[in-house]
Amino acid sequence: MVEGAIEAMSVQLEKLGNPSSLHTQGREVRKELEQAREQLAKVIGCHASEIIFTGSGTEANNTALKGLFWKNRPLGRNVVVISAIEHHAILDPAHWLHDHDGAEVIVIGVDKHGVIDLGALKALIDNRGDEIAVISVMHSNNETGVIQPIAQIVAIANVASIPVHSDSVQSFCKVPLSFSELGLTAMTLSAHKIGGPLGIGILVLKRGIDIPAILHGGGQERDIRSGTLNAPSIVGFAVASGLPIPVKDIAQLREEFTAGVLKAIPDAFVNGGSASDQLPGIVNITFPGTESDTLLLLLDSKGISASTGSACTAGVQRPSHVLLAMGHNDKSARSSLRFSLGATTTHLEIAKVIDLLPAVINQARAANLR
Template identity: 50%
Template sequence: MPVYLDHAATTPLAPEALAALTRELARTGNPSSLHGSGRRARRAVEDGREALAAAAGAHPSEIIFTSGGTEADNLAVKGLYWARRAEDPRRTRVLCSTVEHHAVLDTVEWLERHEGADVRWLPVDAEGVLDLAALAAELAEDPASIALVTVMWANNEVGSIQPVAEIVRLAHAAGVPVHSDAVQAFGSVPVDFRGSGLDAMSISGHKIGGPVGVGALVLGRAVKLTPVQHGGGQERDVRSGTLDTASIAAFAAAAEAAAGNLAAESARIAGLRDRLIEGVRAAVPDAVLRGAPGVGRLPGNAHFTFPGCEGDSLLFLLDLVGVESSTGSACTAGVPRPSHVLLAMGLDEETARGAQRFTLGHLSSEADVDALLAALPDAYARARLAGMAGHVSSIQTAGTQAGAPG
C-alpha cells in the first residue's frame, strides 16, 4: 500500500460515507417524484441537508447542493456578480485575493473578460495571509461600485487560514457581500457559517471523506443570487438538476462524522504534521516551510520548498518508493508552472518550482510520517542531481545556439 500524503487533493471514503452511499445506491427514487420511492429519496436528501447544515453552522434552507466545490464557487461568484449588477449597474468591481483556488480565480477572470468585471486583486503577506489594509482601502475607494468580495477560508496549497471574520466585518460595513471558498477548511477546522457572517460559502464532499461529485453552496436565506443553470427549479430555484441522493447522503454522513470528532482529530493530525515538519527540517535542513505557522495553518498541511530541485522530480522520486505527495502547483499540457500562490507570497519562480505539499487526513498515521522521512533524503539528493543536470544542459544548449551560425 502506498503512503498517501495528498489528502488536500482528495480523501479516502470514510466508513460512514461508504455505508450511506452503498445503502442509497441500492434504492430507487427521484427526490422530486411524488410516489413512495420519491418521497423516501426526498427524506434521505432532507436528512442529509439537516446533518450538513448542523456541521457547517447553517440553517438547512441555506444548503444548496451542487456537483462539488468548483460548481459552488462558480455559482456563488457569477451569481452574486450578476444579481448585484442587475440591482445597480455600477457594481462591477470584484475584490479577490491573489491566492484563490483556480475554481474562483478562473471564474473571476472569466467575468473580467466576458462580463465587464473590474477585478481588484488583493495582496497577501509572505505567509499567504490577506492584507487587510489593502482590502479596507479598496472598500473605502467606492463601495457603491463593488459587487462582491471573495476570499478563501484556508489556502489549498500552503494551508494558511484567512481572517474571515475580519474580512466580513470590513466588507459588510461597506454594504458588500462576501463569499468564501471553505473547501479546504470544512472538516479540518471549526467552520461556522452563521457565526462568520458570510453571505455564501463553498464546501465539497471528497475533501472530508465523502464521494467525489457532490458539494454545496451555503447561501444566506436573504442573499439574492442569479442562477447559472436553469431547469426544474430545484434547490430554491438556484441550482436546477436532479439531486444525487446517494452522494448527498454520503456527504452528510462524512460531514457528521468529521464534525463529531473535530477537536480530537484535528489535534491528532496537527501532532503528526508538526512531527513531519520537524523531521523534514532535520532530514533536509535547506527545506523551507511555507505558509502561516502553528494554529494559523490547517492541521494537516505541511508545504515546503526544496532548493535546487524541481518539485515534479521530487514528487516522482518519492512516488517510485511508495510515498504520494503533491507539488501543489498547476500543470498545463505537461508543462510545469510555478504556483501562483507562492509567487503571490513573494517567492521567485526558481524557488517556487521546488514546492512539495504533504497533507494528512483521517487515515494518516505515525508510520506514514516515518516512511516519508526515511525516503526523503535520498529522493531529495537525486532530485537535486536531476535539477542540476537539467540546468547544465539548458546552459549548454543556450551556448550552442548562441554560437551557431545565423
C-alpha cells in the same frame, strides 16, 4: 471514502425515486435527503434552507461568484474582488467574468506567510466600496493550509454592504467553521475533502438572498441550481460530516513531520503561517536546488505521494501562483512540495519519508545540475 458514508450511500443507491416526485418512493427519498440537509446544516452552522446542493465545489464557487456579480451589477457594482491565492475554481470564473462579461477584477495580495493583506482590502473598500459586487476569499488555502481572517473581512465588507463568499472546501470539518458566526453571504463546501463521495458540493447561501442561476430547468434548490438531486451522494456527504476527523492527532503528526524534515534537510523551509493558524493536515516545504517535478517522481517511485500545487498546461509546468503571491520567485516556487496528512497517516509512514528524504533530495539536486 469513509466506511459509514459508503454504507449509507449503498442503501440509498438501492432506492428508486426522484426526490422531487410526489409518489411514495419519491417522498421517501426526499425525507431522507431533507434529514441529510438538516444534519449538514447543524455541522455548517446554517439553516437547512440555506443549503443548495451542487455537483462540486467548483460549481458552487462558480454559482456564487457569477450569481452575486450578476445580482449586484445592475446596482452599479461592477468590481469583483478576490485574493491572489484562490483556487482555480475562483480565479478562473473571476477571469471569465472579466473576459466575457466586462467585470473589473481586483486581486488582493498576501504577505510572506500567505495571509491576505487586510490593509489593502480596507483601503480598496474605503475608496471604492460602492462599486464592489462581491468579495471572495478562501477560508484556508489548499496549498499551504494557511487560514484567512474571514470574520475580519466580513466586518470590513459590511461597512459598504458588500456580500462576502468564502471557498471553505479545505476547512470544513478540519477547523472551527460556522457560516452564521462568520456572517458570510455565501460559502462553498465539497464532500470529497472530508471522506465523502466525489461530485457533490454545497453552496451555502444566506436566506433571503436570491441570485441568478447558471443552470436552468426544473427549479430545484431555490431555483438556483436546477437538476435532479443526487440523493445517495447527499446522504453520503451528511454521514461523512458527522464522523469525527482526529484533527489534533493529525496536527501533531504534521509537527512531527515538519520537525523531522527540517532536521534532515537543514536548508529546507516551510511556507505558511504559524502552526496555530494552519489546517492540521497540510504542509508546504521548499527544498532549495531541486525541481518539484523531479522530487515528486522520485518520491512516487518510493511509494510516497506529494503534490506540487502547480498547474500543468500543455505540458508546461507553471510555478504555483500561491507561492509566487507569497514572494517566491519562479525557481524557488518550483522547488516546493505540498504534503497532505490525514486520519490514516501513521508515525511509521512519517519516519519512512524523513528517512528517505536526504537521498531523494541529493538525487533531485544532482538531476537539477545536469
